[in-house]
Amino acid sequence: MRKEDVPQEGGWTGGCREVNYAVDDRGRYLLEPSLGWGPKNVALSQAWEEIREQLIVIIAEVKAGKSSPLAYHMVSRQMDPSLLSQYSGVARWRVKRHLKPTVFAKLSDEALTPYSGLFGISAGELRTVPSEPPPPPAEDAPSEGDAP
Amino acid sequence: MNPEFHHRQSAHCESGVTANLLSHHGLPCSEAMAFGVGAGLFFAYVPFIKLNFLPLTTYRIGPGGIFKKATKRLGITVRQQTFRNPEEAENALDRLLDAGRPVGAQTGVFWLPYFPPAYRFHFNGHNLVVIGKEGDEYLISDPIFEETVLCPKADLRKARFAKGALAPKGKLYYVECMPEQFDLPKAVEGAILEVCRSMLSTPLPLVGVRGIHYLARQLTKWPDKLGDRKTLLRLGHIIRMQEEIGTGGAGFRFIYAAFLQEAAEVLGNDKLFELSGVCTELGDLWRDFALLAARVCKGRAAMGDSFQELASLLHTCATHEETLFTELRSAVAR
Incomplete structure (x- = not known):
């Protein structure tokens, strides 16, 4: 890649101005800041869109009484039962049981502590789901280096 | 606190960490050199290891490998520790910082x-250097960022004990003792040969040039086997592994080309400068692959034909890699 071809297409730079390796006129390598590249933006937004779609399905399932709110909070942190089990210390078969609304409804605040502690939310918040998933992280203006 | 630690931004986390640590300890070292001497370049497609629930495609060796290999080749004594207990892990870090030592750590990006x-996905192979502590926050030299950053204690603890694939288990590493002198040419030569070996003659079909051919063959089967949605997710995942932050772009082929230029000088071997150009072209080919893959993901190119084209681009990449590393091997071996 030549220095002048280093992409400056904006998008998901998120305050992170990266450096790319590129060659100058004499073919010598140098480091050149990059402000985002199209294909990378596509791949990133695809990943976030996928999470959002999963969440929309789960919110509907929670409302229909097919999944517990824990399923929502799990997926919104990009976890599955196995990963949630490793993080919370709750056995996987129990995590899976807690994804059932009837079982989940009977759990005390105390029984929810492993999850609420991990997610940094209260037991009350853990029992509710929003009406729609949060928007994916915003694409930012390429000119600003605003750290989150 | 380590006021004299010089933070330099780099394209990729672990080679940046390695270069910054070595420079701190008195061996001026560029990121590309750290990546090269650490024999960082690699390829593997490992469908049975999942990252964010998708098959792992990697363009570099495993986390920790670059630091380990680079320091070993240069005869540097390093220490590495993992922990069971987060509290113990934190105490160990604090003790090292108190002794004025910058410490490398493996972390999970999701918690930073x-x-x-x-960028906050579950990826547990992110490396950074902890250089100090200010109250309840750690001062961190994260090579991906332009400036040093602060990270609350509780968050770093979570990041160091991230779970799932590549779990860091609180891993810390640091330079204990530098040798009197370095044999850089020998290290460079050995590292180049190692990469040639792993790319050309690993007996596993998932690795190196054969791995790229394998991925190309698999790729064409995805649309029928997995359906459109899953196929596109997998394709997007490959782009992310190849291009996302911390890859130095083009799956590390550009950073390796930069290393080959430095290697040409270290070894006084002009052929390596020429091969650096070949490696740059290779990086450009990988970028063409990412471009086309992104068009397919966005629905701007028809699925059926595009997958044949994507596969043939991958085969071309593989053939070019084979040529590059074969020539590299004969240029270095005597």
């Missing part, structure tokens, strides 16, 4: 609050 939200 200073990362842009868009």
Whole structure:
């Protein structure tokens, strides 16, 4: 890649101005800041869109009484039962049981502590789901280096 | 606190960490050199290891490998520790910082609050250097960022004990003792040969040039086997592994080309400068692959034909890699 071809297409730079390796006129390598590249933006937004779609399905399932709110909070942190089990210390078969609304409804605040502690939310918040998933992280203006 | 630690931004986390640590300890070293001497370049497609629920495609050796290999080749004594207990892990870090030592750590990106939200996936192979502590926050030299950053204690603890694939288990590493002198040419030569070996003659079909051919063959089967949605997710995942932050672009082929230029000088071997150009072209080919893959993901190119084209681009990449590393091997071996 030549220095002048280093992409400056904006998008998901998120305050992170990266450096790319590129060659100058004499073919010598140098480091050149990059402000985002199209294909990378596509791949990133695809990943976030996928999470959002999963969440929309789960919110509907929670409302229909097919999944517990824990399923929502799990997926919104990009976890599955196995990963949630490793993080919370709750056995996987129990995590899976807690994804059932009837079982989940009977759990005390105390029984929810492993999850609420991990997610940094209260037991009350853990029992509710929003009406729609949060928007994916915003694409930012390429000119600003605003750290989150 | 380590006021004299010089933070330099780099394209990729672990080679940046390695270069910054070695420079701190008195061996001026560029990121590309650290990547090269650490024999960082690699390829593997490992469908049975999942990252964010998708098959792993990697363009570099495993986390920790670059630091380990680079320091070993240069005869540097390093220490590495993993922990069971987070508290113990934190105490060990604090003790090292108190002794004025910058410490490398492996972390999970998902838990690092200073990362842009868009990048916060479960990826546990992120390396950074902890250089100090200010109250309840750690001062961190994260090579991906322009400046040093602060990270609350509780968050770093979570990041160091991230779970799932590549779990860091609180891993810390640091330079204990530098040798009197370095044999850089020998290290460079050995590292180049190692990469040639792993790319050309690993007996596993998932690795190196054969791995790229394998991925190309698999790729064409995805649309029928997995359906459109899953196929596109997998394709997008490959682009992310190849291009996302910390890859130095083009799956590390550009950073390796930069290393080959430095290697040409270290070894006084002009052929390596020429091969650096070949490696740059290879990187450009990988970028063409990412471009086309992104068009397919966005629905701007028809699925059926595009997958044949994507596969043939991958085969071309593989053939070019084979040529490059074969020539590299004969240029270095005597």
